[in-house]
Structures are given as C-alpha cells and as structure tokens.
Amino acid sequence: MDQKIYAVIGTGAIGGYYGARLHHGGHDVHFLLNSDYQFVRQHGLKVDSHYGDYSIPADAIKAYNASEEMPKADVVIVALKTTQNHQLETLIRPLLTPNTLVLLLQNGIGGEQALTRLLNIEYTAGGLCFICSNKVGPGHIHHIDYGRLTLGVYGELGMPALTSVANDFHNCGVEVDVENSILDARWKKLLWNVPYNGLSAVLDTDTAQIMACGETVSLVKAIMKEVCIAAKATGSTLDSSLIDIMLNNTAQMKPYLTSMLLDRRNGREMELQYMYKNVLDMAAEQGVDMPRTEALYQQLSFVNRSVANE
Amino acid sequence: MDQKIYAVIGTGAIGGYYGARLHHGGHDVHFLLNSDYQFVRQHGLKVDSHYGDYSIPADAIKAYNASEEMPKADVVIVALKTTQNHQLETLIRPLLTPNTLVLLLQNGIGGEQALTRLLNIEYTAGGLCFICSNKVGPGHIHHIDYGRLTLGVYGELGMPALTSVANDFHNCGVEVDVENSILDARWKKLLWNVPYNGLSAVLDTDTAQIMACGETVSLVKAIMKEVCIAAKATGSTLDSSLIDIMLNNTAQMKPYLTSMLLDRRNGREMELQYMYKNVLDMAAEQGVDMPRTEALYQQLSFVNRSVANE
Numbered sequence: 001m002d003q004k005i006y007a008v009i010g011t012g013a014i015g016g017y018y019g020a021r022l023h024h025g026g027h028d029v030h031f032l033l034n035s036d037y038q039f040v041r042q043h044g045l046k047v048d049s050h051y052g053d054y055s056i057p058a059d060a061i062k063a064y065n066a067s068e069e070m071p072k073a074d075v076v077i078v079a080l081k082t083t084q085n086h087q088l089e090t091l092i093r094p095l096l097t098p099n100t101l102v103l104l105l106q107n108g109i110g111g112e113q114a115l116t117r118l119l120n121i122e123y124t125a126g127g128l129c130f131i132c133s134n135k136v137g138p139g140h141i142h143h144i145d146y147g148r149l150t151l152g153v154y155g156e157l158g159m160p161a162l163t164s165v166a167n168d169f170h171n172c173g174v175e176v177d178v179e180n181s182i183l184d185a186r187w188k189k190l191l192w193n194v195p196y197n198g199l200s201a202v203l204d205t206d207t208a209q210i211m212a213c214g215e216t217v218s219l220v221k222a223i224m225k226e227v228c229i230a231a232k233a234t235g236s237t238l239d240s241s242l243i244d245i246m247l248n249n250t251a252q253m254k255p256y257l258t259s260m261l262l263d264r265r266n267g268r269e270m271e272l273q274y275m276y277k278n279v280l281d282m283a284a285e286q287g288v289d290m291p292r293t294e295a296l297y298q299q300l301s302f303v304n305r306s307v308a309n310e
Numbered sequence: 311m312d313q314k315i316y317a318v319i320g321t322g323a324i325g326g327y328y329g330a331r332l333h334h335g336g337h338d339v340h341f342l343l344n345s346d347y348q349f350v351r352q353h354g355l356k357v358d359s360h361y362g363d364y365s366i367p368a369d370a371i372k373a374y375n376a377s378e379e380m381p382k383a384d385v386v387i388v389a390l391k392t393t394q395n396h397q398l399e400t401l402i403r404p405l406l407t408p409n410t411l412v413l414l415l416q417n418g419i420g421g422e423q424a425l426t427r428l429l430n431i432e433y434t435a436g437g438l439c440f441i442c443s444n445k446v447g448p449g450h451i452h453h454i455d456y457g458r459l460t461l462g463v464y465g466e467l468g469m470p471a472l473t474s475v476a477n478d479f480h481n482c483g484v485e486v487d488v489e490n491s492i493l494d495a496r497w498k499k500l501l502w503n504v505p506y507n508g509l510s511a512v513l514d515t516d517t518a519q520i521m522a523c524g525e526t527v528s529l530v531k532a533i534m535k536e537v538c539i540a541a542k543a544t545g546s547t548l549d550s551s552l553i554d555i556m557l558n559n560t561a562q563m564k565p566y567l568t569s570m571l572l573d574r575r576n577g578r579e580m581e582l583q584y585m586y587k588n589v590l591d592m593a594a595e596q597g598v599d600m601p602r603t604e605a606l607y608q609q610l611s612f613v614n615r616s617v618a619n620e
Contacts, residue, residue: 202512203612215611222605291601295532301525302513 003028004168007073007095009088011036011045011063013133014105015079016141018149018174020047024054025172030062030070032091037065039138048136049143051173067094075165076102082111082274089118096121101161103151105129107193107259108274109186110282112154123155125162126182128189148175152182187231187238192246193275195223197260198296201270202303208255211247219292221247226290230283260300263307270304272297313338314478317383317405319398321346321355321373323443324415325389326451328459328484330357334364335482340372340380342401347375349448358446359453361483377404385475386412392421392584399428406431411471413461415439417503417569418584419496420592422464433465435472436492438499458485462492497541497548502556503585505533507570508606511580512613518565521557529602531557536600540593570610573617580614582607 006029008019015031023029033040044058064070073095078088085106092102096119103125104111112124132144149169153162162178169176179185196207199216203209210216224243231238250256263270276297283290316339318329325341333339343350354368374380383405388398395416402412406429413435414421422434442454459479463472472488479486489495506517509526513519520526534553541548560566573580586607593600 199609203609205612205616210612213612213615215608219605219608222601291532292605295529295602295605298525298529299509299513302515302520302523305523306515 004074004165005071006030007067007070007076008032009067009076009078009091010080010084011040011139012079013135013141014129014131015077016045016135016139017047017049017131017133017143017147018077018079018105018129018169020045020054020056020141021147021172021174022168023056025168027168027172028062030064030073032064032067032070033139034065036138037063043139045139045141047141047143049141050145051143051147067091070095072097073100075161076100077105078102079105082106082108082271083269085111085114085274088115092119099161101125101158101165103127103162103165105149106274107189107271108278109183109190110278111274112182116154123153123158123161125151125153125158125165126186127151128185148177150177150179150185152179152185154182181236183234184236184238187227187234187236188242190275190279191224191227191231191238191242192250193258194227194279194293194296195220196250197258197275198300199223200258200261201264202296202299204261204264206255206257206261207250207253211251217247223292223296226283226293227279230279230286230288230290230293233286233288234282264303267307269307270300272300272304276300314384314474315381316340317377317380317386318342319377319386319388319401320390320394321350321449322389323445323451323453324439324441325387326355326445326449327357327359327441327443327453327457328387328389328415328439328479330355330364330366330451331482331484332478333366335478337478337482338372340374340383342374342377342380343449344375346448347373353449355449355451357451357453359451360455361453361457377401380405382407383410385471386410387415388412389415392416392418392581393579395421395424395584398425402429409471411435411468411475413437413472413475415459416584417499417581418586418588419493419500420588421584422492426464433463433468433471435461435463435468435475436496437461438495458487460487460489460495462489462495464492491546493544494546494548497537497544497546498552500585500589501534501537501541501548501552502560503568504537504589504603504606505530506560507568507585508610509533510568510571511574512606512609514571514574516565516567516571517560517563521561527557533602533606536593536603537589540589540596540598540600540603543596543598544592574613577617579617580610582610582614586610 008015008031011031011033040063045056047054105127112126116124128150130148131146136142228240318325318341321341321343350373355366357364415437422436426434438460440458441456446452538550
C-alpha cells in the first residue's frame with residue numbers, strides 16, 4: 001500500500017482541501033463531485049490556502065460524477081455532511097475491495113458504527129477536522145486556517161490501515177494524531193459542539209454573545225455536564241474537568257459563528273441526527289436522561305423544518 | 311363599601327378595559343397614567359369593545375400622573391406588566407387604608423406573596439384575565455374578545471372584600487369567578503403559559519407552528535409535566551390530566567401569537583421573573599428540578615438582553 005488509491009466522496013470545503021493536500025503530496029486521488037462536476041472538469045480544482053495556494057488543473061484532475069466510474073479504492077474519504085448519509089451505501093459500495101479503509105470526516109457520533117453495519121465491513125475509521133475552510137464557489141475552496149486531523153478506528157483491526165493513512169497525511173503536511181478510540185475523540189468534540197452549535201443556531205448568535213450572558217453560560221455548562229454523563233455511561237473516558245477548560249477557552253475566543261448557525265443562516269439543513277439524535281439515543285440505551293440536550297434538539301428540529309420549508 | 315373608590319394602576323389594555331367597565335357600571339374609578347397622561351386629560355379614554363364601544367370623556371375622567379394626588383382607595387387594581395413591579399410600593403403605598411384590597415391583574419406567580427410582604431398587609435388578591443385586548447394608541451384600547459376574570463385571594467381574611475369586588479365586576483357585565491386559591495388558578499394558567507409563551511418567543515413562532523412539529527409538541531408536553539410536578543410540590547391541586555386537554559385545545563386553536571412573542575417582536579422586555587424565575591425558585595425550594603423549564607428561562611434571558619440592548 002505504498003501508493004494508495006484515494007477516493008474522495010464529497011469535494012467541498014473538507015474533501016476538497018484534504019484531497020488536494022494528498023494530491024499535492026503525490027498521491028493518486030479521485031474526486032467524486034455532484035453539482036460542481038462540469039465546472040471542475042473544465043476548470044479544475046482551486047484551493048486558496050493559509051499554507052499556500054494550490055490548484056489541480058482540468059487536465060490533471062481525476063473528477064467523477066458517479067462512483068461506478070471510479071476505480072476501486074484503498075481509502076475512501078467521506079467528506080459529505082451527515083445530512084447526506086442516506087446516500088452513503090450507494091456512493092461507497094462500488095469503491096470497496098476487501099481491504100478498503102473507509103474514513104469518515106464528519107461531525108457528530110455514530111457514523112462509524114452505522115456504516116460498519118451498513119456495509120458489513122469489519123472496521124471503519126473516523127476523523128475530526130479542526131479546520132477553518134469554506135467552499136466559496138464551484139471547485140473553489142478557501143482554507144482560512146488550521147487543519148489538524150484527529151483520527152481513530154471503530155474496530156481494532158483497522159488500526160494498521162489507519163496508521164498508514166495517517167502517515168500519508170503527515171507526509172503531505174497535515175498535522176495529524178491518531179487516538180485509540182474514535183469514540184473518545186468524538187465525545188470530546190461533542191462536549192463543545194452540542195451546547196455551542198445548538199444554542200448559537202436556536203438563538204441566532206455567536207459564541208461571544210453566549211458567553212456574555214450569565215444565564216446562557218450556565219445553560220452551556222449544564223448541557224456539557226449531560227454530555228459528560230452520557231459519554232461516561234457509554235464507556236468513554238471523557239474527563240469532566242474539560243468543561244471548565246472549554247468554557248474558559250471559548251470565553252477568550254474571538255466571536256465565532258458555529259457551522260450550525262451558518263447552516264441556519266444560509267437555509268441549509270442542520271446536522272441534527274449525528275450531533276443530537278444519536279447522542280440522545282446512545283444515552284437512552286444506557287438509561288441516561290439528557291433533558292436540556294433533548295429540549296435543544298427538539299427546538300433545532302423545529303428550526304430545521306422552517307429551513308427545509310423555505 | 312356599597313360605593314367603593316377604585317384606583318387603577320396602569321391604564322393600558324387590561325387596566326383601561328376593566329377600569330372603563332367599572333366606570334360604565336357607575337363606580338368611582340381613578341386612573342393612574344404615565345406616558346398617556348396628558349393625552350387622556352385632553353381627550354379622555356376610549357375603549358372599542360367587542361361588547362360595545364365606550365368612552366370616558368375628558369371632562370369626566372379622573373386621571374392622574376402620581377399616586378399622591380389620588381384619593382385613598384378601597385380597591386387598588388394593579389394592571390402594570392410584572393416588569394414594572396419594582397415600582398409597586400411607591401405607586402400603591404399612598405393609596406392604602408387599613409381596609410384597602412390590592413388586586414393584582416398580572417401574569418405569572420409569586421406577585422401576591424411578594425406584595426403582601428412588601429406592603430406589610432394581611433392579604434392581597436390576584437386575578438387572571440382571559441381576554442384579548444390591546445392598547446392601540448394613547449388612551450385608546452381595542453378590546454377584541456373575551457374578558458373573563460378568575461380571582462382569588464392570598465390570605466384567607468381577604469375573601470369577603472374580594473367577593474364584594476367580584477360582585478361589582480359581575481354587575482358591570484364582566485364574567486367573573488372566584489377560586490379558593492389564587493395559587494391554583496395561577497398554576498393552571500402557567501401550565502399553558504410556561505411552555506407556549508417561552509417557546510413561541512425563543513423560536514419566534516405561533517402556537518399553530520409549534521403544534522405542527524412533533525418534536526416541539528413533545529417538548530411542550532415535557533415542560534407541562536415539569537410545571538405539574540412543581541405545582542403539586544408547592545401544595546397545588548393542579549390536575550395532570552389537564553396536560554392532554556390543553557394540548558388538544560391548543561392544536562385546534564387558530565394560530566395564536568403569545569404575549570411574550572409580541573413583546574419580543576415589539577422590542578419590549580419579556581415578563582421572565584414572574585412567569586419563569588419565581589416558578590423555578592418555588593420548585594427549587596421544594597427540591598424539584600425543572601431542567602427544561604430552566605433551559606427555556608436561560609434562553610429567554612438571553613433574548614431579553616438583546617431586546618433591552620436594542
């Protein structure tokens with residue numbers, strides 16, 4: 001597997017950026033596109049990056065609009081938003097060999113478990129992207145800052161394959177770390193995402209405004225406590241001392257518009273299933289009640305209906 | 311007390327309507343005004359009512375802009391919004407005799423207790439207004455429909471005085487009933503107000519939209535359960551079978567804009583202390599946790615900050 005075939009499912013702000021980094025490092029990368037397909041075939045893919053701009057010209061990019069036309073892949077990077085996950089089996093199945101590693105670069109929790117069952121495979125890898133990147137036009141990514149990947153496997157047998165992929169990213173200049181458990185990493189990110197994404201979207205506000213109001217700070221903290229209890233009940237080692245650290249860090253951050261707030265403001269469906277519903281279901285399976293998180297999810301479901309109806 | 315002196319504190323949609331009904335019935339009614347004082351002195355008070363229009367001309371209305379200039383009253387009707395309750399002692403004290411009955415026509419809970427302590431009096435009466443009435447201009451009330459008053463006392467010694475006031479309202483054509491406990495009546499109204507006022511304000515929506523979304527219906531029901539448990543813990547006889555009845559009735563209502571939603575949309579401070587904070591405090595005193603209600607209160611506090619800053 002020295003020279004792997006990479007397939008990128010979803011060539012947007014995340015898939016476009018990391019796929020281009022791998023391509024820049026000399027890897028064989030195949031991009032699946034949807035609405036941007038014709039444009040990218042004609043004009044290529046352009047990444048304006050904090051770490052140096054990079055383009056893949058039209059005559060060099062391997063762009064597709066159907067998985068069936070792509071080669072079988074050693075690694076399938078899924079960089080769709082979770083709201084598109086109902087398409088995953090159709091999109092991934094044609095790319096699989098018995099040794100393919102599927103890597104989910106998505107928010108929330110529960111995606112690896114669902115995909116492992118759905119595809120009847122032994123393991124799936126997951127990744128969290130600590131990155132500031134937007135798609136600003138067809139085939140045009142603006143990478144503003146950061147880019148660290150935290151990777152982990154669901155199913156221990158996947159670790160050697162993931163380690164090799166992590167090395168590829170590292171060699172392409174991506175800061176990367178591999179955790180023993182993708183679940184721990186996902187719970188840690190959820191500890192921040194569950195309160196801040198949801199509250200910012202429901203209240204239509206940024207993190208600084210939330211931290212400037214004593215009542216919403218108390219609510220953030222109470223929701224974080226619920227996430228901590230749920231995480232521990234599902235076997236995660238999430239440390240509750242992280243709560244105060246995250247609150248302090250967020251209070252010192254510049255005003256930040258969460259991805260869910262941006263989705264709401266731009267009339268896009270919010271990622272509620274993987275960031276809220278799966279969390280609530282996993283907690284309920286362990287007999288853990290999350291009343292504030294559930295109330296937030298119910299409010300967000302209402303907002304999502306309005307978004308979908310507009 | 312056959313011919314009582316009535317003082318109306320706050321001559322708006324509620325105080326203006328009920329004060330005018332009492333005046334129409336031949337009672338001696340004195341109106342305290344603030345911003346509308348000069349206008350009403352010059353033009354009188356005008357009530358366009360579902361039950362027939364009625365005006366008190368400028369040369370007949372007893373209008374004041376300071377309690378000190380008003381006569382001592384047999385009955386003080388407080389019809390300010392609870393957000394103005396910090397002014398109550400100053401406004402009421404000059405009107406009191408040892409036998410004055412103070413009647414609070416306000417939303418929420420805890421007002422009678424607070425006022426009884428504040429004024430060091432033996433009892434206070436409270437009332438709930440089931441009415442659709444708006445102030446549409448200076449000294450100009452538009453009474454759209456309904457008008458039933460549910461009255462009760464805090465402090466049993468007040469019952470004879472309240473019964474006499476209830477008779478006055480009845481004789482003036484106001485539908486009125488007297489409950490043994492104003493607390494029971496207030497909890498019953500809170501059972502509806504706590505979920506619908508708060509959620510409609512946070513989500514910026516009407517009751518019909520809330521009832522059209524399964525998740526928000528579940529949230530309304532869960533909040534109602536919290537209110538029921540809190541009410542029972544404080545000694546109320548509130549019946550939890552009311553929950554399904556209220557949900558069904560609300561689902562069949564025409565789309566309704568709650569008073570709290572209208573306050574938000576019109577940039578007015580929302581009545582959080584008496585409708586939420588007092589409820590949470592009373593529950594906490596009994597060791598009852600209301601996580602969803604508290605989360606809603608915390609969100610509303612955030613919204614109120616924005617309203618106050620605009």
